[in-house]
Amino acid sequence: MKYALRLDDKSMPHMIERAKRAEAAGFEALFAGELAGTPYVNCAAVAGHTTTIKLGTGVAYAFVRSPMTTALTALDLDRLTDGRFILGLSTSLPRLIENWHNMPYGKPIPHIKEYLQVTRLIMENAHKMRPIQFNGEYYKTNIVGYMRPWRPVREKMPILLGAVGPGMIKTAGEVADGLIAHPVYTLKYIKEVMQPKLAEGMAKGGKERKDFFVWLYVDVLIGNDKKTLLEIARGTPAFYATVRSYEPFFALHGFQQQAQQIQQIFRENKGFSPKMNAAVTDEMAETFVAMGTADEVRRKIAEYGQYADGIILQTPTQAMKRADALPYENALFDVFGK
Amino acid sequence: MKIYAGLGSGTAAQLIERAKTAESAGMDGVWAEQLNGGAPFVPLATVAGHTSRIQLGTSIALAFTRSPLETALTALDMDYISGGRFNLGLGSGVQRLVEMWHGVKNYGKAVPHLRQTVELVRMIIKDAHTGKPITYQSEYYDVKVVGWRRPIAPVRERIPIYLAGVQGGMARLAGEVAEGMLGHIIWSPYWIKEVIHPNVKIGLDRAGRKRSDIELTVPLVVIISKDRKAARHDAAREVGFFSTVRTYQPLFEAHGFGKLTTEIQQIFKTEGGHSPKIAQLVTDEMIDAFTVVGTVDEVRKKIAVFKDLVDGIMVEVPGFHMDSEKTNEYRTALFETFGR
Numbered sequence: 001m002k003y004a005l006r007l008d009d010k011s012m013p014h015m016i017e018r019a020k021r022a023e024a025a026g027f028e029a030l031f032a033g034e035l036a037g038t039p040y041v042n043c044a045a046v047a048g049h050t051t052t053i054k055l056g057t058g059v060a061y062a063f064v065r066s067p068m069t070t071a072l073t074a075l076d077l078d079r080l081t082d083g084r085f086i087l088g089l090s091t092s093l094p095r096l097i098e099n100w101h102n103m104p105y106g107k108p109i110p111h112i113k114e115y116l117q118v119t120r121l122i123m124e125n126a127h128k129m130r131p132i133q134f135n136g137e138y139y140k141t142n143i144v145g146y147m148r149p150w151r152p153v154r155e156k157m158p159i160l161l162g163a164v165g166p167g168m169i170k171t172a173g174e175v176a177d178g179l180i181a182h183p184v185y186t187l188k189y190i191k192e193v194m195q196p197k198l199a200e201g202m203a204k205g206g207k208e209r210k211d212f213f214v215w216l217y218v219d220v221l222i223g224n225d226k227k228t229l230l231e232i233a234r235g236t237p238a239f240y241a242t243v244r245s246y247e248p249f250f251a252l253h254g255f256q257q258q259a260q261q262i263q264q265i266f267r268e269n270k271g272f273s274p275k276m277n278a279a280v281t282d283e284m285a286e287t288f289v290a291m292g293t294a295d296e297v298r299r300k301i302a303e304y305g306q307y308a309d310g311i312i313l314q315t316p317t318q319a320m321k322r323a324d325a326l327p328y329e330n331a332l333f334d335v336f337g338k
Numbered sequence: 339m340k341i342y343a344g345l346g347s348g349t350a351a352q353l354i355e356r357a358k359t360a361e362s363a364g365m366d367g368v369w370a371e372q373l374n375g376g377a378p379f380v381p382l383a384t385v386a387g388h389t390s391r392i393q394l395g396t397s398i399a400l401a402f403t404r405s406p407l408e409t410a411l412t413a414l415d416m417d418y419i420s421g422g423r424f425n426l427g428l429g430s431g432v433q434r435l436v437e438m439w440h441g442v443k444n445y446g447k448a449v450p451h452l453r454q455t456v457e458l459v460r461m462i463i464k465d466a467h468t469g470k471p472i473t474y475q476s477e478y479y480d481v482k483v484v485g486w487r488r489p490i491a492p493v494r495e496r497i498p499i500y501l502a503g504v505q506g507g508m509a510r511l512a513g514e515v516a517e518g519m520l521g522h523i524i525w526s527p528y529w530i531k532e533v534i535h536p537n538v539k540i541g542l543d544r545a546g547r548k549r550s551d552i553e554l555t556v557p558l559v560v561i562i563s564k565d566r567k568a569a570r571h572d573a574a575r576e577v578g579f580f581s582t583v584r585t586y587q588p589l590f591e592a593h594g595f596g597k598l599t600t601e602i603q604q605i606f607k608t609e610g611g612h613s614p615k616i617a618q619l620v621t622d623e624m625i626d627a628f629t630v631v632g633t634v635d636e637v638r639k640k641i642a643v644f645k646d647l648v649d650g651i652m653v654e655v656p657g658f659h660m661d662s663e664k665t666n667e668y669r670t671a672l673f674e675t676f677g678r
Binding site: 010012016036037038040041042044045046047048049061064065066067068069070071072073074075076077079080081082099100101102103118129131134139140141142143144145146147148149150271 | 347348349350351353354374376377379380381382383384385386387388400403404405406407408411412414415416418419421438439440441442479480481482483484485486488489490582606610611612657662665
């Protein structure tokens with residue numbers, strides 16, 4: 001089993017320190033996410049401070065940049081890191097792409113399929129002296145008279161796809177080289193939805209499981225004081241409950257009523273409120289966060305591991321001060337590092 | 339006059355070495371371009387943690403191939419990881435490149451489009467950390483960011499924006515709204531005097547700004563080599579590439595090269611950009627008008643002309659259809675010559 005961590009930290013020196021520490025501890029990869037900034041920049045920022053650990057976008061939004069921009073950026077990062085780059089892309093959400101980024105969203109599945117096709121076409125042909133043409137519904141590309149002067153480090157760079165719902169999981173199986181599963185996945189969802197959908201997609205794409213890489217994001221809290229862990233962990237389902245597209249996850253576990261109650265509190269307070277956490281039961285907290293002592297968490301992660309090639313461990317401590325979150329971060333290094 | 343260098347591309351180790359050399363040689367900064375790379379931010383981010391003084395800038399980032407929110411957040415990230423040393427160079431890119439290569443559908447009119455991009459990017463840079471709604475409606479954009487706050491305070495609430503341009507329209511816009519203007523490799527001293535200066539002044543006057551409110555920087559393809567023939571051939575390929583761009587035709591016409599560049603454009607159309615005929619058609623006069631080629635002394639003399647015309651020069655190696663060994667060789671010579 002391969003383990004990875006998130007790259008993001010609260011400052012540049014912290015990020016560099018974190019990257020070096022993860023490399024020394026034998027982690028396979030570090031993943032940078034997109035929302036507050038751009039994951040490509042963070043990967044590049046630590047590229048020269050590391051030599052073996054892989055650096056990936058987990059995930060970068062696809063539709064906010066042209067396929068050519070994404071393709072050449074990925075080639076640049078692969079060149080910078082000498083083949084240590086992992087390209088993870090996602091559709092993100094319509095509101096975010098359309099209202100915030102002001103870019104076309106359309107139908108996410110056909111759109112991302114085209115995006116992957118064009119991106120691959122450019123990555124594989126940019127250094128060859130030949131026109132690169134694509135004529136689709138979302139992209140019409142006609143690159144003539146251009147040649148990237150450097151050969152790619154890898155002829156075929158894998159593209160991983162982030163997914164939340166069953167349709168996108170199937171799409172990943174069909175057209176991507178791997179899946180980056182969202183941390184909202186629960187074990188039950190992985191078994192009952194992800195597994196069959198992925199198999200369906202791979203069958204359609206004529207792929208075998210061994211040629212495909214599954215990374216699972218898992219929220220992890222390690223500690224000996226169960227009560228404290230529960231208090232922190234409640235924030236995770238409380239946040240997820242406010243996102244409409246995550247409703248099926250609550251339904252799958254019979255938590256609809258609690259989710260509705262949380263949404264109600266969110267609306268009444270016009271934003272996040274500590275009262276939302278109070279509506280999260282212990283069972284809910286334990287469903288969405290792998291928590292407990294080091295041994296308990298090892299066992300839980302091993303369960304996730306049956307369905308994955310790699311686990312991206314993250315602590316659900318974003319709302320905490322860095323100093324308060326540090327023990328939980330350190331525990332990830334202690335328990336899952338060498 | 340400020341001396342900047344093009345950072346180029348390479349492995350992390352090569353880029354870091356180059357940036358450190360620029361810093362210890364006393365250069366003012368390094369810039370990274372977007373044509374062969376995907377995001378000019380990436381090489382700059384790589385060297386950010388390995389340098390402490392030099393400015394890091396994009397020369398340029400294409401403004402219409404990524405969303406304004408993405409541009410603004412990336413600029414904030416860059417300013418953050420470099421401790422306030424980032425300059426955001428933005429350009430429209432030519433229509434053919436943006437629409438046909440990048441598949442962007444709404445290029446529209448470059449000057450108003452870019453003006454609106456700059457307004458929106460500035461607004462996001464300033465407000466992203468406050469959590470207040472960011473709304474912007476214009477001819478080219480309809481943006482509404484609500485219910486979100488960037489969790490990191492900006493190093494600077496206003497990051498210098500440099501606009502790239504070739505002709506008068508963009509020079510007027512830069513004069514009006516930007517902290518800097520990045521010229522094009524094909525700006526000649528003649529063009530700077532006759533077209534850029536008067537138009538920048540029009541823009542400055544419109545906004546009630548002074549000449550000292552804007553930095554004019556021109557990138558120069560400089561080839562220092564004893565192998566005169568090979569150097570001139572590499573310069574010819576560079577000039578030949580730009581001659582194929584119809585958008586630049588007015589500039590070539592103003593220099594009296596219009597007939598030749600029309601011929602080059604015809605070859606580009608029928609035989610493609612890699613036809614050797616393109617470089618063969620580029621005359622010595624064209625090479626000397628748009629590039630600086632020669633021995634160390636010759637190059638120094640030619641560059642002195644720019645002191646009275648611009649505030650900074652960015653020395654760059656030719657990049658088109660070149661193998662990286664050769665470019666690295668040229669780059670080393672540049673750093674040795676222009677370091678202080």
